[in-house]
Amino acid sequence: MLNPLSGSVDNPNWVETKFKKQFPAQFDYLVDYIKQRASSNVKLLRSGDKAPNFALVDANDSLITLSQYKGQVVYLSFWFTTCGGCLQEMPYENKLVEQFKGKPVKIVSICIGTPGAADAQQLPKWKAVSKRFGLKTIDLYANRAWTKTLSEKYIVSTYPHYVLIGADGTIIENFADRPSQGVVAKIENALTAGSN
Structure with a gap:
């Protein structure tokens, strides 16, 4: 049951x-x-609200912002390294990246680290998990300050947490379906809506 x-x-x-x-x-x-x-x-954070922006680092230490993807549909994934449910979704996130290759869609993963791990271990643990799953998403890391800010702005209290954002930069759905639960149709609808 x-x-x-x-x-x-x-x-x-x-x-x-x-x-x-x-x-x-x-x-x-x-x-x-x-x-x-x-x-x-x-x-x-309702449908139609402007999606809160962020500026986070990727594995190459480049700064990535949400606003740089305006004009594209964005599917955000919030996760941490010891979250079983998060890790189960990673192969499905990789499939989404493949499925929407060449289309104006970005699958963005935001790791909030490893609860309880020392600060010096946070980045290596994130990179190790990303590498283990061969994460094909835009793979970003949120330090403690950004984690607090994003948790408040996106109402993230359980993980994994997904958000679908339209090409116009507004929220389509906070608490969106997981990749394994068939979010594909919603992303395709967002693409159609964005091209009108």
């Missing part, structure tokens, strides 16, 4: 579709509270 709390109670899409089905009627009050909490998260 699926663990009823295996999704994110901060993810309004998951709460609406999967979470409610897991509980008997006497827990409706709990379900209502969690739905209210999740919907308040959506209000913080």
Whole structure:
């Protein structure tokens, strides 16, 4: 049986579709509270809002900003090196990169490091995991300050966390589907919308 709390109670899409089905009627009050909490998260960063910009380093120590991809659909992935769910998605992220090669789509992975590891170990651990999975995404690293900022701006409380951003630089969906859950159709829709 699926663990009823295996999704994110901060993810309004998951709460609406999967979470409610897991509980008997006497827990409706709990379900209502969690739905209210999740919907308040959506209000913080809604569809149509401008996506918060960032300036992060890649493995070559180049500075990459979100704004440099204006005019392209961007699919953001927030992860950390010891997150099992994050690592499971990496092959699917690589498939997305291949699938949208040559199209105005960027798959961007943002690693927030390794919780509990010493500062000197953060970058080497990130690079080791990226190399192990042969990550084909635009692979970025967020230091502690950027992690705090991005967690607040994108309402990231569980990992992996995905965000789909339109070619106009606005949010299509925060708490977007994982690559393994068939986000392809949504990316294709965003491409179609961006070319109109």
